Amino acid sequence: MVLTLYGNSLSTCTKRVGQVLLEKQVPFQVVDVDLSKRENRTLEYLLKQPFGQDDDGYIIYESRAISRYIAEKYGDQGTPLIPTELKAKGLFEQAASIEQSNFDAYANPAVYEMIIKRYLGLPRDKAYFDKLIAQLEPRLDVYDEILSRQRYLAGDELTLADLFHLPYGVLLVEAGSNAMEVRPNVARRVMFQGRRPLLHSFL
Structure with missing residues (x-):
């Protein structure tokens, strides 16, 4: 199962989520959103924002929220990033x-x-x-x-x-x-x- 991360290669938010995915050893692919072409203003993109999409179609946006979701969903692999105690x-x-x-x-x-x-x-x-x-x-x-x-x-x-x-x-x-x-x-x-x-x- 491979997650999809929509974002821009220059975006700090995209990099933040990508770093967490790497730490958690979660396979993912990046769909680059070209800001110079204002792809972030298209209706299709505005329905998503920068987001991680799960294998069940679950969509979540805001980089810190995505990061928390990834850390907890994949808590048993990679680096533990949210304490449970x-x-x-x-x-x-x-x-x-x-x-x-x-x-x-x-x-x-x-x-x-x-x-x-x-x-x-x-x-x-x-x-x-x-x-x-x-x-x-x-x-x-x-x-x-x-x-x-x-x-x-x-x-x-x-x-x-x-x-x-x-x-x-x-x-x-x-x-x-x-x-x-x-x-x-x-x-x-x-x-x-x-x-x-x-x-x-x-x-």
Whole structure:
């Protein structure tokens, strides 16, 4: 059984789901959606959005929701990515919330400003990028302190919360920020974890 992932090869959301599929050792195929041709605005695509489709026709969209579904459906293979013990799962959900509120909220628009706008041929605002990075940096200081005491954001086991950081973690470096690299625990334990090559290998 092979899952189908609709998305764009440049999309961080597509890469996020692809990374989880690789970790869970789930066979999948990518149907590339050409954003330059506005294929993401066609009725056929709008009925799906970027999604994983199961063998029974089940459709789900939003990359974090897809990732949770994959991690739980294929819980007995690949890397366990969602704890089953209640307290450990609570810490995972806490870490997942940290990623959305304290990392994605700043990394996402920063990457858009310097990389996506360049791709789209739009003017970029370096001052706005710098402001976003300045807001992100004290949050990364907290990450670094947490990760000085444990291997990963939710404890000593890798979870989805860690993988959720990878697409923007890689692109922030390409956008011109070393905010993660200068924080040794962040650079070593959350953002790259030896998984950077996988992020680009499936497309």
